[in-house]
Every structure is written in structure tokens, then in C-alpha cells.
Amino acid sequence: MTLFFHFGRYFLLIKRTFSKPEKLSVYWRQIVHEINNIGITSLPIIAIISFFMGGVITIQAAFGFTSPIVPLYAVGFTTRESMLLEFCPTIMSLILAGKIGSNIASEIGAMRITEQIDALEIMGINSAGYLILPKVAGGILILPFLIAISMFLGIYGGYVMGIATHACTSYEYIFGIQAFFEPWKLWYSFTKVIVFAFIITSVASYFGYFTQGGALEVGRSSTNAVVYSSILILIFNFLLTQLFLT
Amino acid sequence: MIEIRNISKSFGDRLVVNDVSFTFEQGKTNLIIGESGSGKTTILKLMVGLHSIDSGEVLYDGKNFPKLPEKEKQEVRQDIGMLFQGGALFDSLTVEENVRFPLDMFTAMSREEKNERVNFCLSRVQLEGRNNLYPGELSGGMKKRAALARAIANNPKYLFCDEPNSGLDPKTSIVIDQLIKQITEELNMTTIVITHDMNSVIEIGQKIMYIYKGKNWWAGNSKGILKTDNKELIDFVFASGFMKEIYDAVKNKD
Numbered sequence: 001m002t003l004f005f006h007f008g009r010y011f012l013l014i015k016r017t018f019s020k021p022e023k024l025s026v027y028w029r030q031i032v033h034e035i036n037n038i039g040i041t042s043l044p045i046i047a048i049i050s051f052f053m054g055g056v057i058t059i060q061a062a063f064g065f066t067s068p069i070v071p072l073y074a075v076g077f078t079t080r081e082s083m084l085l086e087f088c089p090t091i092m093s094l095i096l097a098g099k100i101g102s103n104i105a106s107e108i109g110a111m112r113i114t115e116q117i118d119a120l121e122i123m124g125i126n127s128a129g130y131l132i133l134p135k136v137a138g139g140i141l142i143l144p145f146l147i148a149i150s151m152f153l154g155i156y157g158g159y160v161m162g163i164a165t166h167a168c169t170s171y172e173y174i175f176g177i178q179a180f181f182e183p184w185k186l187w188y189s190f191t192k193v194i195v196f197a198f199i200i201t202s203v204a205s206y207f208g209y210f211t212q213g214g215a216l217e218v219g220r221s222s223t224n225a226v227v228y229s230s231i232l233i234l235i236f237n238f239l240l241t242q243l244f245l246t
Numbered sequence: 247m248i249e250i251r252n253i254s255k256s257f258g259d260r261l262v263v264n265d266v267s268f269t270f271e272q273g274k275t276n277l278i279i280g281e282s283g284s285g286k287t288t289i290l291k292l293m294v295g296l297h298s299i300d301s302g303e304v305l306y307d308g309k310n311f312p313k314l315p316e317k318e319k320q321e322v323r324q325d326i327g328m329l330f331q332g333g334a335l336f337d338s339l340t341v342e343e344n345v346r347f348p349l350d351m352f353t354a355m356s357r358e359e360k361n362e363r364v365n366f367c368l369s370r371v372q373l374e375g376r377n378n379l380y381p382g383e384l385s386g387g388m389k390k391r392a393a394l395a396r397a398i399a400n401n402p403k404y405l406f407c408d409e410p411n412s413g414l415d416p417k418t419s420i421v422i423d424q425l426i427k428q429i430t431e432e433l434n435m436t437t438i439v440i441t442h443d444m445n446s447v448i449e450i451g452q453k454i455m456y457i458y459k460g461k462n463w464w465a466g467n468s469k470g471i472l473k474t475d476n477k478e479l480i481d482f483v484f485a486s487g488f489m490k491e492i493y494d495a496v497k498n499k500d
């Protein structure tokens with residue numbers, strides 16, 4: 001029952017979010033602000049995690065592939081495939097759901113309980129559009145770039161750590177990351193990223209927007225935002241994978 | 247002038263506003279008083295459309311706001327200024343940006359005109375030179391004043407203030423009250439102030455509605471309050487022993 005209630009209210013909110021902006025110039029400024037807020041501030045954590053995970057995957061692959069039938073370039077190939085297909089688009093999105101989702105939900109939630117949203121509504125501003133649209137648009141615009149950087153750094157991390165630990169040689173790794181490359185898989189990855197960006201920003205906005213009560217409830221909204229957007233990411237990851245890869 | 251006619255509102259099965267009618271006059275500070283939880287904020291939110299109304303009419307200079315088409319509602323909204331209980335300043339904007347916000351959204355003013363208007367409003371509430379502070383850096387009284395500056399930025403015809411002096415010391419309260427009264431007269435606005443501060447009631451109550459359990463229980467002005475026989479109103483206004491003495495003194499003088 002409550003599930004239907006949340007779905008219904010979520011879709012109504014999304015509908016209001018995407019209806020008639022008052023003044024486009026103001027929105028554009030907000031979007032740029034959100035790109036910075038969501039994107040640029042997430043770069044350090046993305047960079048660190050991607051680099052080290054790329055490194056670890058490379059070492060693990062080299063450790064596992066001891067059989068003489070497996071060619072030496074398989075290490076680079078494995079790192080590339082796992083980075084491009086799953087690690088960067090999905091796991092990074094889950095991490096960002098934690099960082100961005102809690103940030104958005106608590107920001108909007110705090111605005112709700114301090115009547116800032118009412119203040120917008122009174123002025124005759126569509127508060128859903130004004131607050132949520134720039135976050136969703138900003139997220140969808142910037143997440144693909146963040147994930148692209150994550151992919152690059154992950155593969156680079158694999159290279160650096162692979163060489164440093166003698167897990168593979170430079171030549172094999174570089175050959176491996178170029179082997180059997182199928183560009184359409186990038187479509188699959190980036191479609192996922194865009195869907196996940198929408199889920200993270202809109203679900204977090206939803207929980208923030210309908211916060212009721214005080215500071216405690218803002219914290220709860222923030223937790224709910226992370227939990228539910230993570231679950232939705234996993235579900236959509238499964239659905240999109242079925243759709244693209246079978 | 248704003249007229250409410252027989253407005254009612256329930257939350258679930260609780261009737262919170264029960265068939266309330268009143269006329270709020272232009273150029274005057276109209277007060278809504280009553281205990282907390284009696285439904286004052288709800289009445290205000292019904293009037294401005296933040297809550298949907300169950301039944302009744304809210305007439306802004308004759309136009310029934312809840313029934314207007316969305317476009318005309320929008321026009322009325324742009325004539326409304328509201329001072330929220332906690333100020334409701336936008337945290338991510340400076341004082342100046344807060345005050346300029348309605349101008350940015352709704353006017354075609356040039357940058358200079360906006361700056362001029364912002365500085366006028368800020369000086370009007372004695373916050374000149376505080377343009378670049380953030381709400382987090384303001385005291386309670388300054389927040390209320392900044393919020394008042396934002397509420398009047400776009401020259402509203404109607405000003406709503408929800409407990410403008412709750413949480414303030416008596417001196418600052420009086421400053422805010424006087425500001426609201428002066429600005430109301432200057433701009434000839436229809437101003438509605440929710441309060442349970444008795445100083446305000448006596449000082450600025452030109453027209454008063456007393457809400458008791460969601461009903462319009464008594465109406466009049468500050469002089470009338472001092473002479474009332476309404477039991478609930480006496481209990482509310484003269485709750486403290488000190489106020490009771492004042493009441494008796496005034497009563498005995500007649």
C-alpha cells in the first residue's frame with residue numbers, strides 16, 4: 001500500500017518538476033551551480049576509489065590467471081571489461097548515491113522544515129521545478145563525465161599497480177586493454193549511468209521534498225534517499241543488463 | 247482588503263479551522279491571536295493557498311483566490327509578501343540575494359534598479375551594509391528583519407506575518423512591530439499578523455480576531471480587548487497575574 005503511495009507521489013512530483021520553468025536564465029545558473037556541487041566536489045573520491053580498484057582488479061586477475069592456456073594480455077583485458085561494464089557505471093553510481101543522494105535529501109529536507117519551500121511557493125514559484133530540475137539536469141549532465149574519468153583512472157590504476165607489483169608487463173597490459181574492444185558496450189555503460197543519475201537525484205529530491213518534522217526527520221530522509229536509490233540502481237542495473245546483453 | 251468567508255479545514259478527521267469569517271482591512275495591521283495549536287497558521291496558509299481549502303471563500307479585493315485559474319492565482323501571489331515564523335531565508339543566498347530574489351524572478355528591472363530597491367528595503371529594516379552576510383551569520387532579530395525586507399521587496403499589496411516576534415527579546419519585538427505597522431501605512435498594504443505577544447496586541451492591534459479552537463471567537467480592536475467580557479479571551483490575554491491587574495485597573499476606571 002505505502003509502496004503505491006510513494007510511487008504515485010513520486011511520479012506526481014516528477015511531473016511538476018518538469019513543468020513550465022518561470023525564468024530560464026535563473027534555471028541555467030542553478031544547473032551550473034549543481035554541476036559544480038554534484039560533479040566537481042565528487043571528483044576526489046571518484047578518482048581515489050577508481051585508481052585503487054583498478055589496481056586491485058589487475059593484481060587479482062594476474063593472481064588468478066596462472067594457467068598457461070590463458071594469454072598474458074588477459075589481465076589488461078579483464079581490468080578493462082570489469083571497469084567499463086560494471087565497476088565504473090554501477091559501483092561508482094552506488095557510491096555517488098551515498099554522497100550526492102544524502103547531500104540532496106538533506107539540503108531539500110532542511111529547506112522544507114524551515115519553510116523555505118513554502119516561501120518559494122508563496123512567491124508563485126514552482127518549488128519542485130526550481131529546486132529539483134537543476135539537480136536532475138546537473139546530475140545527468142555531469143555523471144557521464146565523472147564516470148568516464150573513473151574508467152580512465154581505473155584502467156590507469158591497473159597499469160600503474162600491475163607494473164609496480166610485477167603482475168604484468170607494460171606491453172601485455174596495453175595490448176590487453178585494446179583487445180576485442182566492442183564500442184557498443186560503451187552505449188550500454190553510459191545508458192546505465194544516465195538512468196542511475198536520474199534515479200539518484202530524483203529519489204533523493206523526493207525524500208527531501210516530503211520531509212515532515214524536524215532535524216531528526218531530515219536525517220531519516222537522507223538515509224531513505226541512499227537506501228532506496230541504491231536498491232533502485234541495483235534493480236535497473238539488472239533490467240538494463242538483460243535488455244542490452246541478451 | 248482581504249475577506250474570508252466561512253472557511254473550514256480538516257486534517258484527517260480533525261476539524262482545525264471551523265467556519266471562520268473576517269475582513270482584513272487595507273492600510274491596517276490586522277491581528278490574529280490565539281493559543282498555540284488553535285489554528286492560526288493554518289488560517290494563514292489557507293489564505294495564501296499553501297493548504298487546500300475544504301470550504302469557504304478567500305477574497306483578495308473581491309477575487310476568490312482558491313477558485314481562480316492558475317494564471318490569475320500567480321498574479322495574486324506576486325502581490326503577496328510573507329514573513330515566516332523562522333524567517334525562511336534561503337540559506338544558500340546572502341541577505342542581498344535573498345531580498346533581490348523576488349525581483350530577479352518576477353520583474354524586468356535593470357541591475358541598478360534592483361540594487362537600489364534592495365538597498366532601500368534593507369535600510370528600511372535597518373540592515374544597511376549587511377548585504378553580504380549569509381542567514382547563518384545573522385541573529386534571530388536580524389533574520390526576521392531581513393525576511394521582512396524580502397517580503398516587501400516586490401511592493402506587495404498584502405503582507406502576512408506569522409509570529410514575527412516569537413523568540414525575540416521584548417525590545418527587538420517592539421522594533422519589529424513598529425516596522426510592520428509603519429511599512430503597512432507607508433505602502434497602504436493589507437497586513438495580517440499572527441501573534442501571541444500582548445505588547446503587540448496593545449501596540450499595533452488595529453483590528454483583531456481571536457481564534458479559539460479553530461473558531462472566530464471574538465473580534466474587535468486593542469481597546470475592546472481591555473474591556474471584553476469574553477471569558478476565553480480574558481483567560482488568554484490576561485493569563486499572567488500582572489496582566490490581570492492591568493485588566494482590573496482598566497475595568498474599574500470606567
Ligand SMILES: Nc1ncnc2c1ncn2[C@@H]1O[C@H](COP(=O)(O)OP(=O)(O)O)[C@@H](O)[C@H]1O
Nearest residue numbers: 257258262280281282283284285286287288289
Ligand atoms: N499539515 C498538517 N497536517 C496535520 N495537522 C496539522 C497540519 N498543520 C497543522 N496541523 C494541526 O492543526 C492544528 C493547528 O495548527 P496551527 O494552525 O499550526 O496552530 P497555531 O499556528 O495556532 O499554533 C494543530 O493541532 C496542528 O497539529
Ligand SMILES: [Mg+2]
Nearest residue numbers: 286287288408
Ligand atoms: Mg503557528
